[in-house]
Amino acid sequence: MAAAVLARKWVGAEVTVLNPVDRFVERVRMHQLASGQELRRVSVSGLASAAGIEFVLGSAAGIDLEHRTVQVAGTGGVLPYDVLVLAVGSSTELGRVAGAYGVSTLPQALALRDRLPRSRRVAVVGAGLTGIETATEIAESWPDVAVSILDTGEIGAAFAARGRAHLDAVFTRLGIEPRPNVRVARPVPDGLELTDRTVLPADTVVWTTGFRAPSLAGDAGLEVDERGRVLTDHYLRSVSHPEVIAVGDAAAGVCADGTELRMACATGVPAAQQAIRALADRVAGKPMRPLRFRYFNQCLSLGRRDGLIQFVDERDRPRSFVLTGRAARGYKEAIVRSALWFQHHPTLPTTF
Ligand SMILES: Cc1cc2nc3c(=O)[nH]c(=O)nc-3n(C[C@H](O)[C@H](O)[C@H](O)COP(=O)(O)OP(=O)(O)OC[C@H]3O[C@@H](n4cnc5c(N)ncnc54)[C@H](O)[C@@H]3O)c2cc1C
Known part of the structure; x- marks a missing residue:
């Protein structure tokens, strides 16, 4: 999402995406894959080319924060950057x-x-x-x-x-x-x-x-928390190296009102949109809008025929209202599909 929004020239940037496989991995479906279901295959290179992004197949082996380069594992190659978006997830x-x-x-x-x-x-x-x-x-x-x-x-x-x-x-x-x-x-x-x-x-x-972010950020010298997530300000910039933006599970994001983002697709996508909007604001010389997020629900699949949607208050605490059964299954499936839909329809946030 961060790359696709950037590529829409909000800051006139040249955007490169580095990923170890040419497959857009829907992590939210890994329990389905593990159980033997076939998942549709979507290539990262295809998504990148549709969005006007350069795709590099490879893994970041290290980050040189002083010289602002990323080392690509096994190739001896480096990718220079002005702004680095770290979206390396967790496991x-x-x-x-x-x-x-x-x-x-x-x-x-x-x-x-x-x-x-x-x-x-x-x-x-x-x-x-x-x-x-x-x-x-x-x-x-x-x-x-x-x-x-x-x-x-x-x-x-x-x-x-x-x-x-x-x-x-x-x-x-x-x-x-x-x-x-x-x-x-x-x-x-x-x-x-x-x-x-x-x-x-x-x-x-x-x-x-226990999801943990990879050691890449901490090894490079970025300030990280005990789970390896980059400590960020309210614009998702690294507190130690503001030219590095962290999004998704790799970021320890905290909103201006103190809401802490949990490691979730549901928070990663809007946070990435807002991080790029803040960058675009800064480049345009406008006041940067800080990260804001409100929780609405927690969505679970319970097999392919059932589900549970737990509606929550703004601090992620359960309310009494839940959705169950087939309706919940459909709701959850729509949300999971949206992760890929957003890749084809990158937008800046409209709600905040
Ligand atoms: C089974 C399962 C079900 C889930 N269900 C839900 C759900 O229903 N709702 C929800 O909100 N969340 C859910 N989650 C959590 C959600 O999947 C994650 O929060 C989300 O995928 C995080 O997105 P991300 O982009 O930060 O990281 P990821 O999706 O993990 O993507 C990180 C990418 O970075 C790449 N990468 C890693 N290291 C490097 C490197 N050194 N160099 C280059 N590339 C690298 C990886 O290959 C990967 O492509 C679920 C997770 C699991 C495992």
Whole structure:
């Protein structure tokens, strides 16, 4: 979104996008891919050329903040910049349990997809939105596989009573065993030993907790938080290097009113629009408009036939109103589709 909006010449910029694969990865669908569903393939090069952006296939190995260049891994090449937009996302670190699988990146999802046909008991660790979506998707796609989901706290605590009740009903329908208030102590040959000394049998462990941004920003010398996210001002500029703008999961964005942006597609897209608008304002010599964001809902798919939309207040706290079932499924699918739709229709924010 940042590149596409920039390319609309809001600041008359030449824009280059660097990405390690020529595939627009819809991370919000990685649980679907992992469960064996085919996803449509959209190339980044195609999106870039339609938007008038140069596309470079490759991975940023390092950033030289002094000379304002990005090193492209394995090529010896560098990309010079006046403004660098860091949008490198995040992933789940799988190192804590040997052999654990994940859904946070394309390679992780593909590895789980290859594993599931040989699985009989799957344990999903972490009952955040990603964990719940993953457990329900696997249980629906692989009805003969026993699926459990565990969490250190209550499962569904972030939802209103009606939302929790719906989640319980879906778990029952899909045969998912919820294990709240437990912590993984260590992996054992047949599963996971929990801190209550019980063993949860599992031949496949899917770890969904703790998104972290890559170490790229911190390694380069940008100020980052404990999750590797770039510390930013209200215009999403790095507090230590304002010529670097961070967007999406790679940014620790905080609005002027103190609202902290969570790592989500729902916040990343509008934040990217606003960051580029602030840049355009500055280049045009106008007052820069600071980041503003209001939460409306949290959207979950619960397999392909069900969903849960939890409406929230401006601080992301659950309201009593929820949408469930097929209506929620359709709502969620429309939102997920919008991530790609926005790539074809890049705009500056209209609401704030
Ligand atoms: C299974 C799942 C379901 C989700 N569902 C939802 C949902 O329903 N709603 C929601 O709001 N959020 C959801 N999320 C979270 C959402 O996917 C992320 O918040 C969002 O993708 C972040 O966007 P981003 O552009 O910052 O990063 P990403 O989408 O991760 O994109 C980062 C890009 O940077 C590239 N990159 C990384 N390192 C480098 C490098 N060194 N050099 C060059 N390129 C690099 C990557 O290859 C990738 O293309 C979900 C996440 C998962 C895993």
